[in-house]
Amino acid sequence: MRGAVIHAPGDVRFETLDDPKILQPTDAIIRTVVTCVCGSDLWPYRGLEPIGDPHPMGHEYVGVVEEAGDEVTSVRPGQLVVGSFATSDNTCANCRNGWQSNCLHREFMSTCQADLVRIPNAEGTLVATEETPGDEFLPGLLAVSDVMGTGWYAALAAEVRPGSTAVVVGDGAVGLCGVIAAKEQGAERIIAMSRHEPRQKLALEFGATDIVTERGEEGVARIKDLTEGIGADSVLECVGTAESMRQALHSARPGGNVGFVGVPHDVTIDAQELFFSHVGLRGGPAPVRRYLPELIDLVLTGRIDPGKVFDLTLPLDQVAEGYQAMDERRAIKTLLKP
Amino acid sequence: MRGAVIHAPGDVRFETLDDPKILQPTDAIIRTVVTCVCGSDLWPYRGLEPIGDPHPMGHEYVGVVEEAGDEVTSVRPGQLVVGSFATSDNTCANCRNGWQSNCLHREFMSTCQADLVRIPNAEGTLVATEETPGDEFLPGLLAVSDVMGTGWYAALAAEVRPGSTAVVVGDGAVGLCGVIAAKEQGAERIIAMSRHEPRQKLALEFGATDIVTERGEEGVARIKDLTEGIGADSVLECVGTAESMRQALHSARPGGNVGFVGVPHDVTIDAQELFFSHVGLRGGPAPVRRYLPELIDLVLTGRIDPGKVFDLTLPLDQVAEGYQAMDERRAIKTLLKP
Numbered sequence: 202m203r204g205a206v207i208h209a210p211g212d213v214r215f216e217t218l219d220d221p222k223i224l225q226p227t228d229a230i231i232r233t234v235v236t237c238v239c240g241s242d243l244w245p246y247r248g249l250e251p252i253g254d255p256h257p258m259g260h261e262y263v264g265v266v267e268e269a270g271d272e273v274t275s276v277r278p279g280q281l282v283v284g285s286f287a288t289s290d291n292t293c294a295n296c297r298n299g300w301q302s303n304c305l306h307r308e309f310m311s312t313c314q315a316d317l318v319r320i321p322n323a324e325g326t327l328v329a330t331e332e333t334p335g336d337e338f339l340p341g342l343l344a345v346s347d348v349m350g351t352g353w354y355a356a357l358a359a360e361v362r363p364g365s366t367a368v369v370v371g372d373g374a375v376g377l378c379g380v381i382a383a384k385e386q387g388a389e390r391i392i393a394m395s396r397h398e399p400r401q402k403l404a405l406e407f408g409a410t411d412i413v414t415e416r417g418e419e420g421v422a423r424i425k426d427l428t429e430g431i432g433a434d435s436v437l438e439c440v441g442t443a444e445s446m447r448q449a450l451h452s453a454r455p456g457g458n459v460g461f462v463g464v465p466h467d468v469t470i471d472a473q474e475l476f477f478s479h480v481g482l483r484g485g486p487a488p489v490r491r492y493l494p495e496l497i498d499l500v501l502t503g504r505i506d507p508g509k510v511f512d513l514t515l516p517l518d519q520v521a522e523g524y525q526a527m528d529e530r531r532a533i534k535t536l537l538k539p
Numbered sequence: 540m541r542g543a544v545i546h547a548p549g550d551v552r553f554e555t556l557d558d559p560k561i562l563q564p565t566d567a568i569i570r571t572v573v574t575c576v577c578g579s580d581l582w583p584y585r586g587l588e589p590i591g592d593p594h595p596m597g598h599e600y601v602g603v604v605e606e607a608g609d610e611v612t613s614v615r616p617g618q619l620v621v622g623s624f625a626t627s628d629n630t631c632a633n634c635r636n637g638w639q640s641n642c643l644h645r646e647f648m649s650t651c652q653a654d655l656v657r658i659p660n661a662e663g664t665l666v667a668t669e670e671t672p673g674d675e676f677l678p679g680l681l682a683v684s685d686v687m688g689t690g691w692y693a694a695l696a697a698e699v700r701p702g703s704t705a706v707v708v709g710d711g712a713v714g715l716c717g718v719i720a721a722k723e724q725g726a727e728r729i730i731a732m733s734r735h736e737p738r739q740k741l742a743l744e745f746g747a748t749d750i751v752t753e754r755g756e757e758g759v760a761r762i763k764d765l766t767e768g769i770g771a772d773s774v775l776e777c778v779g780t781a782e783s784m785r786q787a788l789h790s791a792r793p794g795g796n797v798g799f800v801g802v803p804h805d806v807t808i809d810a811q812e813l814f815f816s817h818v819g820l821r822g823g824p825a826p827v828r829r830y831l832p833e834l835i836d837l838v839l840t841g842r843i844d845p846g847k848v849f850d851l852t853l854p855l856d857q858v859a860e861g862y863q864a865m866d867e868r869r870a871i872k873t874l875l876k877p
Binding site: 470485486 | 643784792793
């Protein structure tokens with residue numbers, strides 16, 4: 202089979218690789234139907250994270266089960282499945298608490314930009330659709346496997362409530378899905394912080410009521426202007442830099458909440474400042490598995506269409522161009538078809 | 540009148556001071572019935588916080604209204620009142636959200652170890668008891684004005700739920716009140732971290748089910764032994780040091796919650812570590828005003844008795860000894876009677 206391999210910053214190649222095999226009776230092999238490039242893939246691509254030896258890439262996937270290990274009973278060959286970027290047995294203490302992305306047997310997926318993918322913990326990770334959905338639903342289902350699930354978690358972690366005001370920091374695919382999530386969870390006012398016109402447009406289409414183009418303390422001041430001077434009830438931090446975290450924390454009202462889903466890179470939080478702000482803070486890799494049934498349903502009933510974040514579709518063998526387009530901000534998110 | 544004045548680390552004096560006056564029509568003057576020394580008063584007393592010019596001390600109080608400004612209608616002279624260490628108008632946007640300790644007109648009380656005290660924002664700060672309660676309730680009501688209100692908030696911020704497991708880090712008066720709060724809020728298992736026998740005893744009396752004497756990573760390992768290996772649902776951080784915060788964060792299970800009420804001194808949090816832990820974090824000066832009616836009721840009906848944290852009672856003129864006894868850990872908390 203063939204798949205993407207990163208060799209160095211800016212150097213992603215499409216190569217012939219060994220076919221994956223069932224290694225554990227809990228594994229499954231899927232044939233990829235759609236996969237994509239994630240904003241977090243750009244950290245190593247941009248040289249901001251060490252790469253080490255050349256290795257495969259990708260953690261988002263919709264596929265058809267090709268083969269299932271002996272202990273996998275919940276899905277069977279031929280079914281279309283969606284899974285999370287983090288695998289989970291769905292039975293351990295953390296999974297039972299709803300934190301499948303902290304499963305005691307978790308493995309982070311990392312080989313999905315390929316024709317075939319081995320899914321560990323397949324029983325607790327994959328969810329099959331009842332019927333094989335039309336192709337028009339594939340982008341939405343693919344978004345659910347990471348960015349939509351992550352935006353959903355960001356809104357939950359930020360404790361979005363009916364009638365509340367939410368701010369979304371970050372206009373990448375996750376931030377845009379965060380707008381969808383805030384709307385679905387009942388936010389009345391949704392302020393998207395974005396200075397890129399196509400992303401602003403999509404944010405408004407997804408339910409944003411206001412766009413703030415200013416950044417940093419200027420952006421915070423704008424948010425306060427829009428929120429009785431005190432800040433927003435909920436802030437979704439969807440970037441992961443020190444600047445975006447500061448902006449998020451300062452945009453929340455006293456006693457408000459920040460849900461942070463951008464993997465933090467060199468971010469420290471001053472506990473005394475957090476203390477006097479009364480802001481609640483929760484982050485992490487989204488427990489997407491917890492939300493899969495609900496989000497798949499929202500997509501297949503047409504209630505949400507997070508697939509719109511894919512504004513570039515390429516054959517999988519052009520994966521390198523998919524990275525480059527996102528790196529140069531020519532694309533929000535690249536969908537790849539084997 | 541007379542009151543406590545701190546001059547330097549270890550140097551608290553009882554001095555003659557000017558009587559307080561009504562400065563704003565929203566002020567009241569109360570005659571102190573009981574006041575006390577707070578663990579946080581020990582920071583400057585121990586030279587761990589700058590003192591600057593000599594200044595009065597104290598922020599906990601139960602008193603009788605002596606005089607009320609023209610705009611104060613909720614309490615009247617002669618009534619016994621309890622208030623928070625942070626004043627609040629109880630009408631601003633933050634107060635309406637329940638964050639009275641972040642009131643837009645907040646003032647932190649700081650002159651309460653004295654015969655007479657001026658209370659700013661009296662209307663929104665003071666709560667009068669329906670009848671004048673017996674003397675036996677005074678320590679409990681005094682505790683409500685800070686340590687019990689703070690322990691209550693810690694448990695709420697840590698999202699204690701019926702049937703859950705709570706850990707309390709810190710065996711000072713706030714931590715001990717945190718045990719009461721965790722129990723009242725339904726925690727089934729309450730693990731108090733303490734190595735001081737009288738405090739362990741009181742913790743058990745207040746509802747702790749387990750005592751852990753180990754600290755740091757050893758203490759964390761003990762907590763994990765007691766919690767299916769994953770950590771506690773809720774952790775109340777009631778100290779404010781880097782070590783206690785680390786211990787608290789590491790004692791919470793993935794997706795658990797830490798409520799932190801010890802004012803953080805030189806504490807920074809690594810956002811990436813917090814991210815991968817999925818732990819929720821909220822702290823701050825407790826919005827005691829929000830809880831006053833409920834907590835006063837719990838005390839006056841005898842349901843809780845947080846007054847037991849006072850294990851030393853002195854006349855107000857011996858306030859210096861009150862500080863010293865707490866500094867030397869001869870007393871958990873000193874009650875002072877004018």
